[in-house]
Amino acid sequence: MMAMLALMTLSNVFANDLDKAVKPKTxxxxxxYTLLEDNPFTVExxxxANVRLTFNQAGEIVVLSIxxxxxxxxxxxxxxxxYTKVDFAGKVEGRVYTLPVKVVAS
Structure with missing residues (x-):
């Protein structure tokens, strides 16, 4: 059974000050989601996985931890x-974004 990747909305987007949550950008x-869509997973x-990422000076995604x-x-x-570039006007170098990624059976 081929798996489908479900990217849940960025649930927690934090600036450097963890007390001030920033609204997620759909x-x-x-x-x-598009970058992760075609995947080789077969799951029951x-x-x-919870992914923490930020953007570097070149505007590329830098995965901090998974x-x-x-x-x-x-x-x-x-x-x-x-190190993939995305077209996201709201990206701020150094801001840490946390998002859950879910792979579900399809």
Whole structure:
């Protein structure tokens, strides 16, 4: 059974001050979903990983960490997102974005 990647909306977007949450941008969520859409996963249950990322001076995504129990999804997400440019007007160099990525059976 081929798996479908479900990118949940950026749930927590934080500036450097963790007490001040910033509203998530759906345009960024959609672009990241597109980057992760074609995947090789076959799963019976869902796999979840929490991805922390930021943007560098060149406007590229820099994956800071991925918390998940499946090494394959961790490697896949990092290889697809790291140093990829996205067209996101609201990106701020150094701001840390946290988003959950879920792979579900289809």
């Amino acid at each position: 345009e960024l969520s959609k672009q990241i 249950d869902e796999l979840v 918390e998940g129990t499946n090494a394959s999804i961790t490697s896949f997400v990092k290889s697809r997102l790291n």
